[in-house]
Amino acid sequence: MNTQGHRMQTQTEDNELFEAIKRGQYELIDQLYLHHRDAFVTYAQRQLSATEEDAVDCFQDSVIAFYKNVVSGRLTELRCTIRTYLFSIGKRLVYRRNHQRRREPPTDHESGSNPADELDWSLIDRFEEQHNRKLLQSAMDQLGSPCREILTLYYFHHYPIESITQSVGLPSPGATRIKKMRCLQSLKQLVNP
Amino acid sequence: MNHDEQQERIDDYLRGRLPTPQVFERDLQAHPQLQSEMEATRLALDAIDISEHQRLKSRLQRLEAERAPVEGAGARVIPIHRRKHRRLLTYVAATALLLFLAGYFILAPDGTESALLAARTVEPYENIAYPITKSGEATDDARAVAYVAYESGDYARAAEAFRGLSDAEPADRFYLAQSLLAEGSFDEAATHFGALASRNDFNLAPESAFYRAVARLGTGEVVDAKAELSRIADTPGHPFRGEAERLLNNL
Numbered sequence: 001m002n003t004q005g006h007r008m009q010t011q012t013e014d015n016e017l018f019e020a021i022k023r024g025q026y027e028l029i030d031q032l033y034l035h036h037r038d039a040f041v042t043y044a045q046r047q048l049s050a051t052e053e054d055a056v057d058c059f060q061d062s063v064i065a066f067y068k069n070v071v072s073g074r075l076t077e078l079r080c081t082i083r084t085y086l087f088s089i090g091k092r093l094v095y096r097r098n099h100q101r102r103r104e105p106p107t108d109h110e111s112g113s114n115p116a117d118e119l120d121w122s123l124i125d126r127f128e129e130q131h132n133r134k135l136l137q138s139a140m141d142q143l144g145s146p147c148r149e150i151l152t153l154y155y156f157h158h159y160p161i162e163s164i165t166q167s168v169g170l171p172s173p174g175a176t177r178i179k180k181m182r183c184l185q186s187l188k189q190l191v192n193p
Numbered sequence: 194m195n196h197d198e199q200q201e202r203i204d205d206y207l208r209g210r211l212p213t214p215q216v217f218e219r220d221l222q223a224h225p226q227l228q229s230e231m232e233a234t235r236l237a238l239d240a241i242d243i244s245e246h247q248r249l250k251s252r253l254q255r256l257e258a259e260r261a262p263v264e265g266a267g268a269r270v271i272p273i274h275r276r277k278h279r280r281l282l283t284y285v286a287a288t289a290l291l292l293f294l295a296g297y298f299i300l301a302p303d304g305t306e307s308a309l310l311a312a313r314t315v316e317p318y319e320n321i322a323y324p325i326t327k328s329g330e331a332t333d334d335a336r337a338v339a340y341v342a343y344e345s346g347d348y349a350r351a352a353e354a355f356r357g358l359s360d361a362e363p364a365d366r367f368y369l370a371q372s373l374l375a376e377g378s379f380d381e382a383a384t385h386f387g388a389l390a391s392r393n394d395f396n397l398a399p400e401s402a403f404y405r406a407v408a409r410l411g412t413g414e415v416v417d418a419k420a421e422l423s424r425i426a427d428t429p430g431h432p433f434r435g436e437a438e439r440l441l442n443n444l
Contacts, residue, residue: 026249029249029253030253030256033253033256034256034260037257038432039319039432042432043321046396046397047321047396056257060250060253060254060257061250063253064246064249064250064253067249068246080344081319081344083319084319084320084344087319087321132236133243136236136239136240136243136244137240137243137244137247139237140240140241140243140244141244148244151237151241152241152244152245155238155241155242156241156242156245157245181200184200184234184237185200187237187240187241188230188233188234188236188237190240191233191236191239191240192232192233192236192237
């Protein structure tokens with residue numbers, strides 16, 4: 001296969017992966033991670049002066065942020081390759097990490113437009129907020145099953161109610177809606193006693 | 194409005210599904226109870242986000258831990274100057290391999306065609322030098338034009354645009370060489386990659402060495418190309434070590 005053919009194959013694979021992630025197949029983040037991890041870590045170490053540990057950590061957050069932007073509907077179509085998105089998000093996270101460590105990046109390729117601009121950065125910001133983080137996580141731990149599953153599938157993975165009904169084995173979508181409401185109420189009381 | 198209906202309204206607002214969010218925002222100002230429910234909901238959704246993010250993160254960390262023993266030192270970046278201090282044994286082995294390859298290709302049937310085919314299986318390097326969006330908007334920035342053409346797979350146009358850059362940097366010459374390689378202009382690509390591979394101040398020098406070898410496969414300099422690929426395949430931490438092995442196996 002020639003190079004042009006490979007490029008088209010990559011686009012096709014990207015589009016198929018994108019559509020599958022849109023449908024909520026979160027396990028595909030493994031594939032995204034393994035496929036692009038080495039290239040990003042090499043790039044971040046060479047071009048952004050990142051340590052391997054920081055590069056790996058930022059790339060993991062980048063994959064999750066990409067997934068979340070896709071399932072939430074903020075990213076509805078691919079305007080460039082998935083790798084370009086992942087690199088764009090990861091690069092900003094490394095810049096931020098470098099800044100936190102008071103290490104200036106050697107070069108800044110941020111001039112001009114950036115694919116990551118169309119993403120929701122509040123998601124990324126939230127990753128780094130430490131305030132009340134443990135309290136919030138502990139509230140979810142206390143919530144238990146099936147509330148935890150229902151709320152996570154609905155609010156994080158954006159599954160439709162019908163899919164959640166099947167996943168957790170409730171009798172009807174109506175019952176799932178009521179259960180979801182009660183679970184959310186319990187969680188609100190846990191996080192805001 | 195009962196409690197469940199109010200919660201549905203808050204949900205819809207937070208998920209951007211309310212047709213008139215301004216009305217809801219006015220209600221928030223006017224009703225402290227609604228404001229309080231809203232804040233509690235926001236905290237609850239943060240709890241869900243943080244918890245699930247952590248679960249997915251742990252999943253990727255496990256993947257990372259599982260791959261570490263296999264990849265190990267291979268994932269580290271080896272500073273370029275280390276390559277200048279190879280052990281004598283490596284030189285002997287490389288020389289022996291070179292002699293073997295030379296002998297093999299003198300005696301063996303012409304492998305030029307298979308080398309050319311192998312060269313064409315190598316995918317162009319991802320654009321990591323110049324962030325762009327494919328909005329379809331026209332641009333006057335010559336560098337942006339070059340990289341947009343490159344990302345869209347229009348390598349002839351990309352090569353022309355890269356050539357036209359008056360202030361071309363090493364990264365631009367790298368992608369010019371990539372475009373030439375993709376277009377099958379192997380001679381010219383090999384020359385550019387060769388110059389880049391010998392630069393100590395260019396971060397993609399090791400990658401350039403790999404692509405020079407690929408270009409040499411294309412020009413029919415199979416012995417030199419194989420020697421270069423073998424050297425890369427023997428270099429721990431080389432970013433194209435695996436790819437060099439794959440190419441060698443296919444030749």
